[in-house]
Amino acid sequence: MQMISDFIAMGGYGRFIWTAYGTAAIVLIGLLIISLRELRTTTAEVEALEANSPRRRRTHTGDEDAAT
Amino acid sequence: MIQQYANPARFNRLAKTLMPWFAWPAGILIVTGLYFALFNSPPDYQQGDTVRIMYVHVPAAWMALFVYTSMAISSAVGLIWKHPLAHLSAQAAAPIGACFTFICLLTGSLWGKPMWGTWWVWDARLTSVLILFFLYLGFMALHNAFDDPARGERSAAILAIIGFINVPIIKFSVDWWNTLHQPASVVKMSGPAIHSSMLYPLFMMAIGFTLYFGALLLLRMKTLMLVRRACGMSMAQLHQQAAE
Numbered sequence: 001m002q003m004i005s006d007f008i009a010m011g012g013y014g015r016f017i018w019t020a021y022g023t024a025a026i027v028l029i030g031l032l033i034i035s036l037r038e039l040r041t042t043t044a045e046v047e048a049l050e051a052n053s054p055r056r057r058r059t060h061t062g063d064e065d066a067a068t
Numbered sequence: 069m070i071q072q073y074a075n076p077a078r079f080n081r082l083a084k085t086l087m088p089w090f091a092w093p094a095g096i097l098i099v100t101g102l103y104f105a106l107f108n109s110p111p112d113y114q115q116g117d118t119v120r121i122m123y124v125h126v127p128a129a130w131m132a133l134f135v136y137t138s139m140a141i142s143s144a145v146g147l148i149w150k151h152p153l154a155h156l157s158a159q160a161a162a163p164i165g166a167c168f169t170f171i172c173l174l175t176g177s178l179w180g181k182p183m184w185g186t187w188w189v190w191d192a193r194l195t196s197v198l199i200l201f202f203l204y205l206g207f208m209a210l211h212n213a214f215d216d217p218a219r220g221e222r223s224a225a226i227l228a229i230i231g232f233i234n235v236p237i238i239k240f241s242v243d244w245w246n247t248l249h250q251p252a253s254v255v256k257m258s259g260p261a262i263h264s265s266m267l268y269p270l271f272m273m274a275i276g277f278t279l280y281f282g283a284l285l286l287l288r289m290k291t292l293m294l295v296r297r298a299c300g301m302s303m304a305q306l307h308q309q310a311a312e
Contacts, residue, residue, distance in 0.1 A: 010117040042294040
């Protein structure tokens with residue numbers, strides 16, 4: 001028990017150290033989650049558009065190369 | 069050869085192959101690095117346990133500079149050779165770099181308070197890193213400021229290239245001016261001035277962060293390509309509807 005509370009206290013600097021690690025984790029994991037969610041919604045959007053115009057699909061793969 | 073990857077299908081295939089090689093080692097290195105940083109590295113003889121902030125602060129600072137450099141290079145490639153993926157990669161990298169710079173500033177502040185007695189000083193190192201943060205934000209804002217995406221791309225690329233002057237200023241600010249910030253102790257001519265028990269977790273975190281950046285960059289580039297595709301497709305559908 002003593003060991004755990006010593007570890008959390010970090011020699012009296014616990015609040016600085018844990019805030020630093022905590023916010024870094026929130027920012028990096030948050031960015032990852034946001035990016036994954038963006039990929040998922042955009043993929044769904046493109047699939048919906050493709051489903052909407054099955055006739056134009058083939059012609060479109062042609063000009064994408066030039067467009068991107 | 070690089071031109072081949074301008075094709076979205078080829079890029080996606082390459083990204084799919086590379087992704088696990090970035091993502092898994094990134095996770096493993098960061099977790100192991102955290103274990104050493106928090107449990108299995110010695111406290112500093114002067115700074116006590118606050119030195120543990122270094123394992124996040126320093127790799128985040130390196131990444132802030134590394135990502136900006138990569139962004140400036142892709143912007144230049146985009147402007148000069150008009151490689152279609154170059155601007156896309158700069159655009160995808162900017163938010164990641166901004167996040168690393170934010171982490172660097174915040175953890176630095178949390179380290180400064182107990183060790184220097186202040187959250188912030190307007191000295192060369194701290195101010196130049198704050199400017200770097202604003203350069204990232206400015207780049208993202210410029211990208212979205214124009215109706216014509218090509219103009220936004222160009223303006224943002226020019227900002228990224230001009231702003232690159234700030235990178236060496238940050239690096240050498242601790243040598244050129246008197247600052248509260250300590251000079252470099254890892255990347256220097258005479259070799260690192262840090263014991264290996266601190267150097268190993270530092271490198272693990274740094275390589276982990278770099279791989280995390282690689283994985284996230286591929287993922288965000290893929291999203292941006294899909295956004296463009298969706299844009300092109302909905303435009304085409306509108307034209308078609310108008311024609312009918």
